[in-house]
Amino acid sequence: MSAAPGNLAICLLASEVVPLSKTGGLGDVAHALAKYLHADGHDVRLFTPCYASIDRAALAARPVAALQQVPLELGKHAFVFSVLEATLPGAGGAPVFLIDCPALYARASLYTSDTDEHLRFIALTRAVLASCARLEWAPQILHCNDWHTAFAPLLLRTEYGREAPFAAARTVLTIHNIGYQGIFPAAEIADLGLSPGDTPLLHQDDLRAGRINALRHGILYADAITTVSPTHAREICTAQYGMGLEDSLRARAAALTGILNGVDYDEWDPRRDRFLPVHYDPEHLAGKAALKRQFLARVGLTAAPEVPLAGIVSRLAAQKGIELMFETLPKVLSARPLALAALGSGEARYQQFFTKLARSFPGRVAFQSGHDEELSHWIEAASDLYLMPSRYEPCGLNQMYSLRYGTVPVVRRTGGLADSVEHYDAASGTGTGVVFNDFDAPALEWALDTALDLYAQPAHWSRLMRNGMRQDFSWQRAAAEYVGVYRRLIAG
Ligand code: ADP
Ligand code: GLC
Numbered sequence: 001m002s003a004a005p006g007n008l009a010i011c012l013l014a015s016e017v018v019p020l021s022k023t024g025g026l027g028d029v030a031h032a033l034a035k036y037l038h039a040d041g042h043d044v045r046l047f048t049p050c051y052a053s054i055d056r057a058a059l060a061a062r063p064v065a066a067l068q069q070v071p072l073e074l075g076k077h078a079f080v081f082s083v084l085e086a087t088l089p090g091a092g093g094a095p096v097f098l099i100d101c102p103a104l105y106a107r108a109s110l111y112t113s114d115t116d117e118h119l120r121f122i123a124l125t126r127a128v129l130a131s132c133a134r135l136e137w138a139p140q141i142l143h144c145n146d147w148h149t150a151f152a153p154l155l156l157r158t159e160y161g162r163e164a165p166f167a168a169a170r171t172v173l174t175i176h177n178i179g180y181q182g183i184f185p186a187a188e189i190a191d192l193g194l195s196p197g198d199t200p201l202l203h204q205d206d207l208r209a210g211r212i213n214a215l216r217h218g219i220l221y222a223d224a225i226t227t228v229s230p231t232h233a234r235e236i237c238t239a240q241y242g243m244g245l246e247d248s249l250r251a252r253a254a255a256l257t258g259i260l261n262g263v264d265y266d267e268w269d270p271r272r273d274r275f276l277p278v279h280y281d282p283e284h285l286a287g288k289a290a291l292k293r294q295f296l297a298r299v300g301l302t303a304a305p306e307v308p309l310a311g312i313v314s315r316l317a318a319q320k321g322i323e324l325m326f327e328t329l330p331k332v333l334s335a336r337p338l339a340l341a342a343l344g345s346g347e348a349r350y351q352q353f354f355t356k357l358a359r360s361f362p363g364r365v366a367f368q369s370g371h372d373e374e375l376s377h378w379i380e381a382a383s384d385l386y387l388m389p390s391r392y393e394p395c396g397l398n399q400m401y402s403l404r405y406g407t408v409p410v411v412r413r414t415g416g417l418a419d420s421v422e423h424y425d426a427a428s429g430t431g432t433g434v435v436f437n438d439f440d441a442p443a444l445e446w447a448l449d450t451a452l453d454l455y456a457q458p459a460h461w462s463r464l465m466r467n468g469m470r471q472d473f474s475w476q477r478a479a480a481e482y483v484g485v486y487r488r489l490i491a492g
Helices: 025-039 117-135 152-157 186-192 196-201 204-208 214-221 230-235 246-251 286-298 323-335 348-360 373-382 398-404 415-420 441-455 458-469 475-491
Strands: 009-013 043-049 070-074 077-087 095-100 141-145 170-175 183-185 211-213 224-227 256-258 309-316 339-346 365-369 385-388 408-412 434-436
Touching: 009 025, 009 117, 025 043, 025 141, 025 475, 043 117, 070 117, 070 186, 077 117, 095 117, 117 152, 117 186, 117 214, 141 152, 141 475, 152 170, 152 214, 170 214, 170 475, 183 186, 186 204, 186 211, 204 211, 211 214, 214 246, 224 230, 224 475, 230 256, 230 415, 286 309, 286 373, 309 373, 309 398, 323 348, 323 441, 339 348, 339 373, 348 365, 373 398, 385 398, 385 441, 398 408, 398 415, 398 458, 408 415, 408 441, 408 458, 434 441, 441 458
Parallel strands: 009 043, 009 141, 043 095, 141 170, 170 224, 224 256, 309 339, 309 385, 339 365, 385 408, 408 434
Antiparallel strands: 070 077, 077 095, 183 211
């Protein structure tokens, strides 16, 4: 089996994929990449864990006959996995292969702090390679994502490089989040299942320091490394953003590029958003105002519809810069008319902050904790501005969703935020949002004040909204850039 001439055989490995599993943007991106590569005619096969939360009956997932009860031994651990095949919902017929291994994936959440977390994803990576080999499917590209599948390039250089289907395969590692590296104790080295002759390929300084870093091995051995924006590709080569991997990244600088994520406008467009009862576009903004009124009532906000509404939809993690809001939001909410709707799940300290803020500003601040897909679309549509003051942001999707929804993003100039939002210049009327530089509370306060001042000047605000709504971050461009990377590897 191989793809038609000109089309590529691409094996995508991802630890989450929308709509089957999602904690953040990786799920969206894995879905979109599979969808757009498939639409482009490539033989793309996406492999992901069959988490307990996935409804296989609803998916009509079928067992792959050649891949049932496959044994997998990793050091002292023995597993048995099976593979199910389905069509990824909403992805135009792109196939998804689910690695079913309840001992590893039937847990309360997708990711855990269990001591075998590394093993769960080493097993995933090996199960994918073993599946391709059994199916005698020869992917030309093996595209792994984040630390979870970052051992694939090393495995291709060692035992799987000796297996026929992989003889010509090239590897790509995409770093979505360098803050998570998959570090585990060197004492667990046997869990990798490497033969003793191959262990010198492991990063020796890390081993001496008593640890193994999954992501670092992807960086060392992938044929190409990408991250999800050009600015972040430069940032991660520095000590400020490299999270300890900057030396390894600098050594591979020639192989590193940044490809800005796209937006799946089938899912995120106010002209046709399936979660919204009213649709709108830049010429018909009354729909947005109507949605705002409905939304305020729905979440119990009593602020008048003219009061600017700020939205937040976020993992509540240190990366997202929530602590800048600790000081800024109570101050600005006390000083000016402003309402806030926040949705997020994550660290307790951030949840407590928003819960307390909602209590201090009743009728003006609404907070819902947890994951809620529908509410996330409502917040994007109903809000006037969107807050994203990230400490680091490899790409970020919500600021690009916000632009399309006429919801002006207020962002820090970092990573993909810097690459997708242009600071508004009142003199020329150009720009799409409010962008601040320093990671501190006064800078965020300045940005919020600037946004609220612009909101008070309808001509500027309307210009800003329309500038943003005209932006096009469609996936066609991003998918084409990935195909460019794949083709260069194959040619080279
Ligand atoms: P990250 O991957 O770092 O979390 P992104 O901006 O790339 O950041 O992607 C976040 C994605 O997850 C967006 O699609 C956003 O709407 C979604 N999301 C984040 N938190 C929630 C939540 N609590 N409920 C629903 N969707 C959420
Ligand atoms: C992440 C990053 C985010 C990016 C997403 C998808 O986890 O934090 O910036 O948009 O991956 O690439």
